[in-house]
Amino acid sequence: MPVVMDGSRIERTLRRIAHEILERNRDLSDMALVGIRTRGVVIAERLAAVLKEAGSVTMPVGSLDITLYRDDYMRTPVGPQPVVRSTDIRFSVEGRRLLLVDDVLYTGRTIRAALDAIIDYGRPRSIQLIVLVDRGHRELPIKADYVGKNLPTSQEQSVQVRLTEIDGLDEVQLEEGA
Amino acid sequence: MSGPTPVTALSGRHLLGISDLTPREITLVLDTADAMREVGERQIKKVPALRGRTIVNLFFEPSTRTRTSFEIAEKRLSADTLNLAVSTSSVVKGETLLDTVSNIEAMQPDMLVVRHASSGACEQLARHCRSRIVNAGDGLHEHPTQALLDAYTIRQHKGRLDGLQVAIVGDLLHSRVLRSNLLLLRKMGATVRVAAPRPLVPVGIEAMGAIPCRTIEEALEGADVVMMLRIQLERMQNNFFPSLREYFTLFGLTSERLALAKPDAIVMHPGPMNRGVEIASDVADGPRAVILEQVANGVAVRMAVLYLLGGSDE
Numbered sequence: 001m002p003v004v005m006d007g008s009r010i011e012r013t014l015r016r017i018a019h020e021i022l023e024r025n026r027d028l029s030d031m032a033l034v035g036i037r038t039r040g041v042v043i044a045e046r047l048a049a050v051l052k053e054a055g056s057v058t059m060p061v062g063s064l065d066i067t068l069y070r071d072d073y074m075r076t077p078v079g080p081q082p083v084v085r086s087t088d089i090r091f092s093v094e095g096r097r098l099l100l101v102d103d104v105l106y107t108g109r110t111i112r113a114a115l116d117a118i119i120d121y122g123r124p125r126s127i128q129l130i131v132l133v134d135r136g137h138r139e140l141p142i143k144a145d146y147v148g149k150n151l152p153t154s155q156e157q158s159v160q161v162r163l164t165e166i167d168g169l170d171e172v173q174l175e176e177g178a
Numbered sequence: 179m180s181g182p183t184p185v186t187a188l189s190g191r192h193l194l195g196i197s198d199l200t201p202r203e204i205t206l207v208l209d210t211a212d213a214m215r216e217v218g219e220r221q222i223k224k225v226p227a228l229r230g231r232t233i234v235n236l237f238f239e240p241s242t243r244t245r246t247s248f249e250i251a252e253k254r255l256s257a258d259t260l261n262l263a264v265s266t267s268s269v270v271k272g273e274t275l276l277d278t279v280s281n282i283e284a285m286q287p288d289m290l291v292v293r294h295a296s297s298g299a300c301e302q303l304a305r306h307c308r309s310r311i312v313n314a315g316d317g318l319h320e321h322p323t324q325a326l327l328d329a330y331t332i333r334q335h336k337g338r339l340d341g342l343q344v345a346i347v348g349d350l351l352h353s354r355v356l357r358s359n360l361l362l363l364r365k366m367g368a369t370v371r372v373a374a375p376r377p378l379v380p381v382g383i384e385a386m387g388a389i390p391c392r393t394i395e396e397a398l399e400g401a402d403v404v405m406m407l408r409i410q411l412e413r414m415q416n417n418f419f420p421s422l423r424e425y426f427t428l429f430g431l432t433s434e435r436l437a438l439a440k441p442d443a444i445v446m447h448p449g450p451m452n453r454g455v456e457i458a459s460d461v462a463d464g465p466r467a468v469i470l471e472q473v474a475n476g477v478a479v480r481m482a483v484l485y486l487l488g489g490s491d492e
Contacts, residue, residue, distance in 0.1 A: 065213065067213075067227075068213075068217070068225035068226070068227040068255075068485075069225060069226055069227075083186050083206075083209075083210075084210050084213040084214070084482075084485065085213055086212055086213045086216045087213075087216055088216075116226070117225075120220065120222045120224070120225070121220065121221070121222075122221070
């Protein structure tokens with residue numbers, strides 16, 4: 001199965017995204033990163049570290065679990081339900097500019113759920129979307145502001161993002177058979 | 179070192195009792211309740227997980243705490259809820275339980291939360307109903323969500339359930355809370371000692387895994403958790419002890435007796451409390467009592483149960 005991004009490519013990509021964030025948002029003082037569990041949180045933490053290294057302010061990082069906001073819960077046959085994990089956002093989202101982070105952008109339904117979830121915590125001034133991989137096949141009108149890699153895929157393929165903190169290595173792999 | 183794969187779903191369609199749950203399913207409920215508790219701490223205490231689901235709360239016995247707790251849990255998950263109290267239902271006109279529930283089912287609810295004075299009423303309904311049934315207390319049989327919220331509260335304070343010494347004292351004979359707690363705590367590896375006046379000790383309590391003690395002092399010695407049970411005067415047809423005053427003298431939890439338990443022991447009570455009968459007021463309101471936390475955790479645990487049972491069965 002082809003590895004489309006290795007560890008160094010992922011690292012370079014996150015540095016590039018961090019610089020794009022700096023270019024686009026001159027003042028980061030009212031910004032915060034919110035990662036979508038599980039790998040979005042790791043990417044958000046890495047971006048926060050790169051942004052700090054680049055001399056900007058320490059950006060708070062929150063983690064968001066969107067399970068209770070999924071729109072497919074009532075539609076799937078009885079079986080393993082999505083495991084609910086806690087959301088952990090220790091700052092007020094009210095009036096903040098948020099950077100929402102996920103590993104893969106596909107149909108857009110996860111992002112829709114994440115937007116619903118965030119708005120239950122307050123009214124952010126704006127939300128920008130960061131994804132490591134955009135694989136296309138959108139079912140909702142959602143577009144990322146920062147994309148690590150645009151990866152054309154078929155719907156039969158799946159994109160596996162592996163990150164050291166969770167999976168023991170960094171790579172993005174394209175697999176046959178969704 | 180990896181342990182057994184965590185379960186991500188309950189195997190049954192209903193929650194009729196702790197006896198139906200495996201230790202891993204119990205852990206799943208408690209872990210899910212952690213996430214649900216976070217929802218309760220938000221400014222907007224509502225998520226759309228059960229939007230479009232209809233849940234009927236069928237309470238054939240009086241209840242404030244459990245019914246309110248279920249209703250709040252249902253509303254926090256965005257379910258549509260309906261409360262049916264027996265005093266306003268056709269049961270008072272002589273309709274049978276199955277007929278009542280059949281009529282309610284004709285209105286297409288998805289889940290029924292049932293409290294009934296008869297042991298086994300929920301199991302009977304589960305055999306006949308299309309809806310999922312959650313047992314909210316049936317007779318002297320089980321009260322599974324109470325045991326789950328008790329376990330959640332214990333885990334919150336002690337970090338674990340296995341290896342704990344739990345003392346359960348009070349009206350053991352009439353308590354469905356005892357039965358569910360005993361099943362759960364034993365499954366999860368805790369040791370349970372029980373104490374009550376002899377007539378209030380059910381036959382075969384040892385076979386259920388409890389260690390009977392003659393005195394409250396014996397049960398409390400070195401306990402990590404002290405769980406007091408209400409004296410259920412409304413269920414007592416006979417005189418089980420001479421007077422409430424004597425009961426308190428022999429089996430009431432006082433601060434002096436509590437000193438026999440471990441210094442960090444917690445005091446629990448499923449409520450409603452009879453102050454001065456099974457528990458002294460200074461203990462009930464003292465720093466080691468987690469009685470109101472039990473109530474708060476009840477909402478999170480019931481949200482977890484409803485969520486885990488509430489998926490589509492299309």
